[in-house]
Amino acid sequence: MGWGDLGAFGEPSKETPNLDQMASEGMLFLDFYTANPLCSPSRAALLTGRLPVRNGFYTTNAHARNAYTPQDIVGGIPDSELLLPELLKKAGYINKIIGKWHLGHRPQFHPLKHGFDEWFGSPNCHFGPFDNRALPNIPVYRDWEMIGRYYEDFKIDLKTGEANLTQIYLQEALDFISKQQASQQPFFLYWAIDATHAPVYASKQFLGTSQRGLYGDAVREIDDSIGKILKHLQKLGISENTFVFFTSDNGAALISAPKQGGSNGRFLCGKQTTFEGGMREPAIAWWPGHIPAGGVSHQLGNVMDLFTTSLSLAGVQPPGDRQIDGIDLLPAILQGKLIDRPIFYYRGNEMMAVRVGLYKAHYWTWSNSWEEYSKGIDFCPGQNVSGVTTHTQEEHTTLPLLFHLGRDPGEKYPLSFASDEYQRAMERISVVVQHHKATMVPGEPQLNVCDKAVMNWSPPGCEKLGKCLKPPKSDPKKCFWPH
DSSP states (O other), X not given: OOGGGSGGGTOTTOOOHHHHHHHHHSEEEEEEEOSSSSHHHHHHHHHHSSOHHHHTOSOOSSTXXXXXXXXXXXXOSOTTSOOHHHHHHTTTOEEEEEEEOOSOOSGGGOGGGXXXXXXXXXXXXXXXXXXXXXXXXXXXXXXXXXXXXXXXXXXXXXXXXXXXXXXXXXXXXXXXXXXXXXXXXXXXXEEEOOTTSSSOOBOTTTTTOOTTHHHHHHXXXXXXXXXXXXXXXXXXTOGXXXXXXXXXXXXXXXXXXXXXXXXXXXXXXXTTSSXXXXXXXXXXXXXXXXXXXXXXXXXXXXXXXXXXXXXXXHTOOOOSSSOOXXXXXXXXXXXXOOOOOOEXXXXXXXXXXXXXXXXXXXXXXXXXXXXXXXXXXXXXXXXXXXXXXXXXXXXXXXXXXXXXXXTOTXXXXXXXXXXXXXXXXXXXXXXXXXXXXXXXXOXXXXXXXXXXXXXXXXXXXXXXXTOOOXXXXXXXXXXXXXX
């Protein structure tokens, strides 16, 4: 989902009344980022509080490549990483994930082995339908075992875009909240729905209701569901004791636009890139009775901060034996304080850019290769900025491209290298970058090796359903990452 997809962020059709109300009752973050311009690494960052290059969610197969966890990936979240639900358990929390996990689908990477008590959802995205011979359809799990597969048991109509999944995910959330409230149990719910990821889907009652087509229908259904979750918290009398945060895993996928892609507002490019459109996210914090209504924060935030902030709320200390990149946002949320911190924009194993204050310096630029671009794959449609949206990887480490995001949020006008402003800003940024690089200890890369034998052929529970498929012979290879 993109920064420009919500009415509260200026989307002109105003089709997100519940999220807009959530913003008016809580706090809007205008400068909130993901840790990566792609799904799996940003989710790993959210749950570990660490940059993907530290937690292993990156590849070294080629320079500055985006990598994620498709079905044939061998890696996943390492046991050495401490996830938010594992730490919250120490404070007596019950933890549930609903929707997309995407941190590895082999048994050792199962979310219930990494701190979650319950799971309803899938290990990968809802790609398909596959033929179950060359590629198996993605399984849907309840807790330890699969209960069916997408397209077979959980229908998604690729012609009309109809699917009931968001409604199922909504009911799961409402039931879980009710159960925990009845037993007076503190809980953590990670509601990771994926209706706005192509192929986009919405349930029948929302199809055709948006001015924005099928993507807008999906956004409207998500908005409606969040409204119902917040009302449910209020009805149960626990809203003032529940911290809720809404954001996205990466910017809108402009490659799917205009029919199945969202809006990144004024920002440059989209998903897959380290320009603002790929990594700046819509973000809303809601906590009635604690967060002043109608607040707007210019705090530089990141999904990794949700790890540290959640631990702070639960009274749990973050682990002291590793570098944690997330900061505690509570002073910014509750007292309006601004905490000085940089934002690092990584693509695979490369730090592409850094933001300090209102300045953003690009050390590398790349949208995608000429070869991919010539096939019609365009992450920046209609947004060519000469020397910035480059189709070859361009290194700027000697003289970084510098933008002032306050005056130029679209990254169109690099500051003159000769200007005093450039010199002053780069002096400050260079110190930050030198310290970051000097203290960086990369994790073991998890996204290097692919093998068709590890796909979702025979997930746990397949025997009961008669849905076990025969895997091919193991043949591990280096994964190919074109972007």
